[in-house]
Amino acid sequence: MDFEVEIWVEKYRPRTLKEVVGQDEVIRRLISYAERKNVPHLLFAGPPGTGKTASAIALVKDIFGEDWRNNFIEMNASDERGIDVVRHKIKEFARTAPINAPFKIIFLDEADALTPDAQAALRRTMERYSKICRFILSCNYVSKIIEPIQSRCAVFKFRPVSDEAMKERLIQICQMEKVRISEDGLNALIYVSGGDFRKAINALQGAASLGEVNADSIFQITATAQPEELEELLDTSLDGDFIGARKKLDSLMIDYGMSGEDVIFQMFRQIIASGFDEKLKAHLIERLGEIDFRLTEGAHDRLQLSSYLAYLSLLGQKKKKVSQQAQSKQS
Ligand SMILES: Nc1ncnc2c1ncn2[C@@H]1O[C@H](COP(=O)(O)OP(=O)(O)OP(=O)(O)O)[C@@H](O)[C@H]1O
Ligand SMILES: [Mg+2]
Numbered sequence: 352m353d354f355e356v357e358i359w360v361e362k363y364r365p366r367t368l369k370e371v372v373g374q375d376e377v378i379r380r381l382i383s384y385a386e387r388k389n390v391p392h393l394l395f396a397g398p399p400g401t402g403k404t405a406s407a408i409a410l411v412k413d414i415f416g417e418d419w420r421n422n423f424i425e426m427n428a429s430d431e432r433g434i435d436v437v438r439h440k441i442k443e444f445a446r447t448a449p450i451n452a453p454f455k456i457i458f459l460d461e462a463d464a465l466t467p468d469a470q471a472a473l474r475r476t477m478e479r480y481s482k483i484c485r486f487i488l489s490c491n492y493v494s495k496i497i498e499p500i501q502s503r504c505a506v507f508k509f510r511p512v513s514d515e516a517m518k519e520r521l522i523q524i525c526q527m528e529k530v531r532i533s534e535d536g537l538n539a540l541i542y543v544s545g546g547d548f549r550k551a552i553n554a555l556q557g558a559a560s561l562g563e564v565n566a567d568s569i570f571q572i573t574a575t576a577q578p579e580e581l582e583e584l585l586d587t588s589l590d591g592d593f594i595g596a597r598k599k600l601d602s603l604m605i606d607y608g609m610s611g612e613d614v615i616f617q618m619f620r621q622i623i624a625s626g627f628d629e630k631l632k633a634h635l636i637e638r639l640g641e642i643d644f645r646l647t648e649g650a651h652d653r654l655q656l657s658s659y660l661a662y663l664s665l666l667g668q669k670k671k672k673v674s675q676q677a678q679s680k681q682s
């Protein structure tokens with residue numbers, strides 16, 4: 352039996368800048384650096400799984416060619432967030448001479464995890480050794496990077512990958528892996544990923560190991576409820592049926608193994624995507640935000656979600672009463 356399963360996110364990591372999909376503007380600018388074989392300090396910002404690390408490595412390969420590893424180091428700031436790592440490890444690498452190249456590159460992943468003190472020290476290192484060492488910083492939020500670092504970098508904003516670009520790539524992967532996938536399976540992958548390519552590929556690999564890929568296997572493997580089920584939950588409670596809604600909630604949390612946070616986030620997506628009028632959407636989301644906050648403070652998830660459903664049911668019952676009264680006045 353073959354126990355060595357290759358991880359698809361690694362196997363299908365883009366090897367050149369041209370293989371990075373859905374970030375056209377970013378890639379066009381990076382290709383021009385690669386052609387000139389020179390880069391300033393760069394700051395990559397954007398949501399998870401959109402190609403920041405992949406683009407950094409592809410850029411480095413395009414600049415240095417075969418021997419790219421000699422002049423490249425990858426570090427993760429969230430492993431060591433303090434000032435010591437900047438003072439010692441990063442500085443040591445920054446000051447050593449490059450090998451057969453004018454400069455080397457440090458890729459600092461999750462740079463927004465560095466404390467402000469560590470970022471201030473990093474800024475000095477970036478300046479001091481900039482002739483022989485360029486930084487590529489990667490983060491989810493630009494605003495968590497101190498201003499003086501931002502202003503020393505060319506900033507690149509990575510966007511959630513578009514549905515079409517992701518679909519095309521996922522279909523290619525299925526062809527290469529000889530995986531059969533249904534149309535609803537593909538759409539489910541797009542839905543659960545929310546623009547995160549890593550999530551989509553991992554879900555695909557997980558579901559493919561069970562056989563043909565369809566919507567059911569994707570939703571099961573990612574602990575995600577089908578959008579229709581969320582719709583039903585909202586409709587049942589807004590119809591005033593609190594008991595029915597609670598049953599539905601229990602089945603979501605048990606059948607799919609969803610956490611309170613998962614349910615809230617999917618409800619949020621469902622409300623936004625729904626056909627409710629704007630005023631109702633605003634009401635529902637305002638209250639949902641409150642529940643979300645309570646959960647992060649450690650409140651009990653089932654109880655909080657039940658209280659949200661109770662709120663929706665009471666709202667629904669009130670609406671019904673008002674419209675009944677209006678009807679009886681008319682007749
Ligand atoms: N734009 C893209 N084009 C092609 N493949 C992609 C793209 N974005 C992500 N991928 C796939 O997803 C994997 C993870 O992407 P990557 O590591 O670049 O994400 P990231 O933006 O650095 O995320 P994080 O913020 O979590 O570090 C890649 O190995 C690749 O398989
Ligand atoms: Mg990354």
